[in-house]
Amino acid sequence: MQKKYGKFYGVGVGPGDPELITLKGLNVLKSVPVVFVPVSREGKDSYALGIAERYLDFSKQERIDLLFPMKKNQAELIPNWDRAAEKVLEVCGKGMDSAFITEGDPFFFSTFIYLYTRVIKKVPRENITIVPGVTSFCASAAAAEFPLVHGEARLAILPSVYDMDKVEEVLEKFDTVVFMKVNKVLPQLLKKIERLGLKNQLVYVERCGSGEERIIRDPEELKKLDANYLSLMIVKKH
Amino acid sequence: MQKKYGKFYGVGVGPGDPELITLKGLNVLKSVPVVFVPVSREGKDSYALGIAERYLDFSKQERIDLLFPMKKNQAELIPNWDRAAEKVLEVCGKGMDSAFITEGDPFFFSTFIYLYTRVIKKVPRENITIVPGVTSFCASAAAAEFPLVHGEARLAILPSVYDMDKVEEVLEKFDTVVFMKVNKVLPQLLKKIERLGLKNQLVYVERCGSGEERIIRDPEELKKLDANYLSLMIVKKH
Numbered sequence: 001m002q003k004k005y006g007k008f009y010g011v012g013v014g015p016g017d018p019e020l021i022t023l024k025g026l027n028v029l030k031s032v033p034v035v036f037v038p039v040s041r042e043g044k045d046s047y048a049l050g051i052a053e054r055y056l057d058f059s060k061q062e063r064i065d066l067l068f069p070m071k072k073n074q075a076e077l078i079p080n081w082d083r084a085a086e087k088v089l090e091v092c093g094k095g096m097d098s099a100f101i102t103e104g105d106p107f108f109f110s111t112f113i114y115l116y117t118r119v120i121k122k123v124p125r126e127n128i129t130i131v132p133g134v135t136s137f138c139a140s141a142a143a144a145e146f147p148l149v150h151g152e153a154r155l156a157i158l159p160s161v162y163d164m165d166k167v168e169e170v171l172e173k174f175d176t177v178v179f180m181k182v183n184k185v186l187p188q189l190l191k192k193i194e195r196l197g198l199k200n201q202l203v204y205v206e207r208c209g210s211g212e213e214r215i216i217r218d219p220e221e222l223k224k225l226d227a228n229y230l231s232l233m234i235v236k237k238h
Numbered sequence: 239m240q241k242k243y244g245k246f247y248g249v250g251v252g253p254g255d256p257e258l259i260t261l262k263g264l265n266v267l268k269s270v271p272v273v274f275v276p277v278s279r280e281g282k283d284s285y286a287l288g289i290a291e292r293y294l295d296f297s298k299q300e301r302i303d304l305l306f307p308m309k310k311n312q313a314e315l316i317p318n319w320d321r322a323a324e325k326v327l328e329v330c331g332k333g334m335d336s337a338f339i340t341e342g343d344p345f346f347f348s349t350f351i352y353l354y355t356r357v358i359k360k361v362p363r364e365n366i367t368i369v370p371g372v373t374s375f376c377a378s379a380a381a382a383e384f385p386l387v388h389g390e391a392r393l394a395i396l397p398s399v400y401d402m403d404k405v406e407e408v409l410e411k412f413d414t415v416v417f418m419k420v421n422k423v424l425p426q427l428l429k430k431i432e433r434l435g436l437k438n439q440l441v442y443v444e445r446c447g448s449g450e451e452r453i454i455r456d457p458e459e460l461k462k463l464d465a466n467y468l469s470l471m472i473v474k475k476h
Contacts, residue, residue, distance in 0.1 A: 021261055
């Protein structure tokens with residue numbers, strides 16, 4: 001008898017270093033017959049696939065690309081997420097198990113959440129498993145040997161599009177602040193950090209764990225940097 | 239010729255499920271001749287060891303326990319951290335490689351930071367490697383299928399001893415708030431969350447991924463709970 005739905009896994013493959021995948025993620029990826037791969041252009045490999053490809057075998061597993069072009073406005077991607085969810089539901093509906101790969105952790109600033117919220121409306125919760133992953137901010141802190149928080153410290157994590165007017169307030173009230181995807185706001189952000197006297201208490205990390213990883217602590221060097229999208233800055237007060 | 243210092247690894251073994259260790263963490267644990275294990279009492283196994291023990295072989299690897307009794311005041315543990323650092327330095331000084339195991343991630347609310355800050359004063363940075371791990375809050379969100387943050391959302395992570403007077407302000411300014419180790423403040427915290435009209439937008443997770451994991455969404459059930467130390471609550475506004 002065919003089961004009604006296959007299992008659907010959201011697998012966080014970690015931030016960049018293929019060795020930072022979890023055993024659980026690896027076991028899922030090796031076991032599923034279908035792998036959903038987010039790509040920004042047709043025929044282009046994804047960052048997530050760059051991390052996970054050594055664990056996959058597309059001569060035996062079906063690869064289904066899901067197209068998500070780079071858009072400033074996430075709302076423009078709604079038709080893409082709808083189409084992606086349809087493809088996942090089609091595979092699930094055949095009783096086939098599948099996994100969607102995503103860099104970092106699936107529920108932490110991952111667009112996987114848009115897919116999950118659609119799929120969960122149709123597929124029973126027990127058929128969906130989220131495999132957590134190492135986040136880019138933890139891996140960046142580890143690579144830079146920059147301890148994040150301990151004891152009574154408070155941590156804030158802000159996305160790139162964060163209102164720049166509130167940066168001072170957050171840096172005042174929190175011990176450590178992680179600014180995600182800082183590439184577009186780097187000069188502005190650095191000015192604020194300098195004004196607060198924190199320019200020697202920061203680290204910038206780009207494409208952590210990949211072959212192109214960059215770790216920069218010098219604000220002067222950062223000011224001249226052509227920063228990558230997969231970047232973050234950690235600022236620590238004490 | 240004997241090398242001057244051995245390598246010292248801080249390995250995050252993940253939050254509880256042994257399968258959530260990373261490949262990198264696993265490879266380090268299998269390769270080192272010496273493993274440092276944090277224990278709260280002599281002869282007692284640690285939570286971190288409970289996660290990692292299946293990957294270790296103490297017939298071939300030396301186990302060195304480091305004693306950290308449960309203390310309210312972390313300052314009382316300073317002599318323990320000093321002694322622990324001495325033991326690590328002794329092993330490093332012999333040119334032997336070693337690893338310290340810690341639950342979750344080594345630089346995220348881990349007492350490993352106290353050890354790291356001591357060891358780094360004596361051992362060259364290139365001899366120390368931090369292996370990041372899956373944090374309890376990501377694993378809890380995954381287990382509870384409770385997406386954390388996406389898009390422009392802001393995340394705050396507060397320790398248990400956080401000033402309760404500021405909870406409302408943080409919940410007002412952030413989209414998602416993680417309260418770490420909530421066992422002692424649970425009734426107070428629930429009252430505040432109820433007053434803000436957020437009682438149906440929370441999840442409590444205890445000992446995530448272990449055999450004793452509990453996931454509770456009902457505030458009434460939480461009010462009566464004898465909560466465990468390894469617990470957290472996630473509250474999401476939208």
